[in-house]
Amino acid sequence: MKLQTHFALLDEGSKQEIRRTILKAVAIPGYQVPFASREMPIARGWGTGGLQITLSIIGKKDILKVIDQGSDESVNAVNIKKLVTKTTAVETTDETKEATLIQSRHRIPEVPLKSNQILVLQVPIPEPLRQIEASELKTKALHAEQEYSGAWLMLFEQIMKYGKTATDADHPVLVHNRYVMAPSPIPKYDNDKIHQSEALLLFGAGREKKIYAVPPFTNVTSLAFEDYPFEVESFEGKACHLCKTTKAFMDELVDELTNEPYYACNDTSACLSRLNQNEARMEVDVHVAK
Amino acid sequence: MAYAAVKGGTKAIEQSLDRLTYERIQSKQVIDIETIKGTMRGLIDQVMSESSLYGEDLAALAIKQAEGNVEEAVFLLRAHRSTLPRVYYTKPIETENMAVERRISASFKDIPGGQLLGASHDYSHRIMNFELLKETQSDMKKWLQSFLQAEEQVEHTTNLQCLPKVVDYLRQERLFPEVEEDNAEPLDVTKQSLQFPATRSERLQILTRGNTGAVTSLGYAAIRGYGEVHPTVGELRVGHLPLTIEHPTNQTQNDEDDYYIGTVKVTEVESFIPVSIKKGQKEELEFEIGYGIVFGQNETKAIAMSILDYSLSSEGKKYPTEDEEFVLLHIDSLESSGFISHLKLPHYVTFQSKLDSVRKIKKEPVSL
Incomplete structure (x- = not known):
């Protein structure tokens, strides 16, 4: 069978x-x-x-x-x-x-x-x-x-x-x-x-x-009213602790040592490509400086 | 060097699955399918009924794989079921033709054909039988031999293949309304999603594959106070029904050309429910029938199904048990367990969104 x-x-x-x-x-x-x-x-x-x-x-x-x-x-x-x-x-x-x-x-x-x-x-x-x-x-x-x-x-x-x-x-x-x-x-x-x-x-x-x-x-x-317009979640003043962007939907995490909140991009794949772009840019900068 | 994605989830799942296998086999006891089939009749019947797939071998395998967890075994069979194309529909069956193994009526003591207790836990004392701890095969053989010998001495006077229905007797007295036969082709809930108001055929299909506990509980609610049903079990039968299909190509009207493909064991219940009917100026009492039929010997579920079948036919929606959306959309094992268990999935994004909303409102309290 x-x-x-x-x-x-x-x-x-x-x-x-x-x-x-x-x-x-x-x-x-x-x-x-x-x-x-x-x-x-x-x-x-x-x-x-x-x-x-x-x-x-x-x-x-x-x-x-x-x-x-x-x-x-x-x-x-x-x-x-x-x-x-x-x-x-x-x-x-x-x-x-x-x-x-x-x-x-x-x-x-x-x-x-x-x-x-x-x-x-x-x-x-x-x-x-x-x-x-x-x-x-x-x-x-x-x-x-x-x-x-x-x-x-x-x-x-x-x-x-x-x-x-x-x-x-x-x-x-x-x-x-x-x-x-x-x-x-x-x-x-x-x-x-x-x-x-x-x-x-x-x-x-x-x-x-x-x-x-x-x-x-x-x-x-x-759906929203003219005088109460549609508002999205706000991450004002928050940046991803990995890729440093401020323009993303963030996960709120808590530092186990300091008990302070910190933030990370929720879209992990977008965060990863930003990280890699930053890395590439830094390498170019280093190259130019030489 | 570029960053690479973390592969945590994949590895974690593999480890979890290994752990599951470990739990299943760590005692090093092998249970084979024949043992499950031969000893777990009640479990097999419940699993086949809730998965709406009649196959004892498959049910036994599912039970083995699921380590005896009914919810999981039903899940396995349903998932397997949906990979199979539907090749045939069987022809309608007259349940008078059931090969009866058990048949009781709570309405009449002396029903035509007689009461037949068959095998049932109903009359046993629920006392732990510690003798079973040391049951041996030779004990079994000895017992079986004497049982079968005694059986041979019994003279069978009734033909158990065509016992008359109890309801026919009452119909002759005109205590039941004459109902026209409804031979409309039943809808298939596995091929077309349930729409409301549901047809009777859809209702019966959803009820018969419902979770045993859910069907029983709602049936109980309907007779205890949250419903208006006061049933008497007119007839409860357990036995095998013969199944036939039409010749796939040569479709004649002749039943002789049909193929016999085997039998299914079912429990069938006809509950008699007194209802008051307005006839001109005065009210009269009549009986109506609530119908229940389930795969295997699942008597409580079949009776509860007959109660719900009737309470869902009522026009008013005074009680939740009369509301077909309330009953039919919540009794399926896979649907209810699936949605409840999905709460274990991460809800980080949705919760973050909720947090944002609550924080904003707290920051700027309303001033009206």
């Missing part, structure tokens, strides 16, 4: 169905298309939606990058990468620029994406109105009628209570002036990268059995 694993694990029928779902998602930007999500060898909630998209669209020539909360080496990123390469033997990379297919959990890479790249984001709760309305039947109707006052009221109530909007990751966006969409729990810092992105963005929610998309060059705005 020895069974061979199919290329990219899923049988071709399943892949075809998922690709059709993706096409529909691309055709209706921001609309959540239901699909018969398969049970995967990794747990539901650990990126099975993203994984099913990746496995359905990956080809032998693709170069794959997988990140989890900004890191290529996070255990779950490694695990997903391992599963995809084991069943496809495609090349992998940590360099955002080199990748043709990027699967990510909760971050959009800081190196700007290009038109020959596809970003697949893992989504826990695809429904941006779920906190306001628990029933799927009702939220479907709200989207159909473009009835988004619940989402606006949520922001308004926060302003009344706290003096400003208090959303964190997964701040809802309006796609192509039609659908309010959950951008997946990316920090607000990443929201603007979806707007007019050159790369195709695909969102997969395995447990919730939904796929949605933002095609390249689509208008995407974060």
Whole structure:
């Protein structure tokens, strides 16, 4: 009883169905298309939606990058990468620029994406109105009628209570002036990268059995009021302790000796390439000085 | 020299997996699949039911690989299941044709065909049997021999292949409403995601593959106070059902051309639920049926399923157990355990974002 694993694990029928779902998602930007999500060898909630998209669209020539909360080496990123390469033997990379297919959990890479790249984001709760309305039947109707006052009221109530909007990751966006969409729990810092992105963005929610998309060059705005504009996380006055940049989303770390906080770039691959650039520049300087 | 990426995660995972293998085999005891199949009937049945994959060998292998962890064994089988194409659908089965091994009714003492206790823990005293600590193969052989000998002496008068349904008896009395046969092609929840309102076929599929504990708990809630179901087990059957498929190319209407592909062991429950029906000016009492069927002998789950099947058919949504989204979207083993366990994944970015939000609000308190 020895069974061979199919290329990219899923049988071709399943892949075809998922690709059709993706096409529909691309055709209706921001609309959540239901699909018969398969049970995967990794747990539901650990990126099975993203994984099913990746496995359905990956080809032998693709170069794959997988990140989890900004890191290529996070255990779950490694695990997903391992599963995809084991069943496809495609090349992998940590360099955002080199990748043709990027699967990510909760971050959009800081190196700007290009038109020959596809970003697949893992989504826990695809429904941006779920906190306001628990029933799927009702939220479907709200989207159909473009009835988004619940989402606006949520922001308004926060302003009344706290003096400003208090959303964190997964701040809802309006796609192509039609659908309010959950951008997946990316920090607000990443929201603007979806707007007019050159790369195709695909969102997969395995447990919730939904796929949605933002095609390249689509208008995407974060929900906000004119007098309370959208605000991203602030790292003012903070610099990465490795590459020294001040323009990045940072992880806050604590020095075990002094108990003082210090900061590091969250996108480890972007940090690494900055480090290498700095190094190269220093070598040139040394050379010129000679 | 350029900086290179740290490869911590890869190595850590390898070490963790080695550790897992170590834990599985460190006692140097080999348990083979036949032993699991031959001794862990209850576990196999639960795993097959929750994974909605009927295969005792595969279930036993999954149990071995998962070190007896049910959640993990179900996970393995479901993941395996989704790599297989669906080749056939079996033809509809009349459950009257079940080869019955156990059949009881809590509604009538004297049901046509009789009560048949079969094998059940129900009538055993739950006292630890320390004799089992020194059970030997020769003891077993001796016991089996005398049991089978006695069995041969018994005269079987009933045909256990076609016992009438208890409900038929009540239908003759018009205590159950006449229901038209619904022969609509069932939807397949593994091929098409569940949409609401769900059809009965979808509801039954989700319930039967539900986590045993979850189905049992919600069924319990529905009869204890958070629901309006007061069921009587009209009939509970355990036995084998024959499966047939149509000839793949030569599709005639003739049943004789069908292929017999084996049997599945199931538990089937029909719960009788009294309901009050308005007939003109006055109210009348009638019975309705809640239906439960699960792979293997999983009687509590099958009864709970029949309760939930009925409570989900009610129009009002007074209780969570009557809300199909509440029940059907939360009882799947893989979905619930997957999302709960994902909380172990790092949430550094999302938490940093939350911190930022809380700090900003603390810095500038609202002045209204």
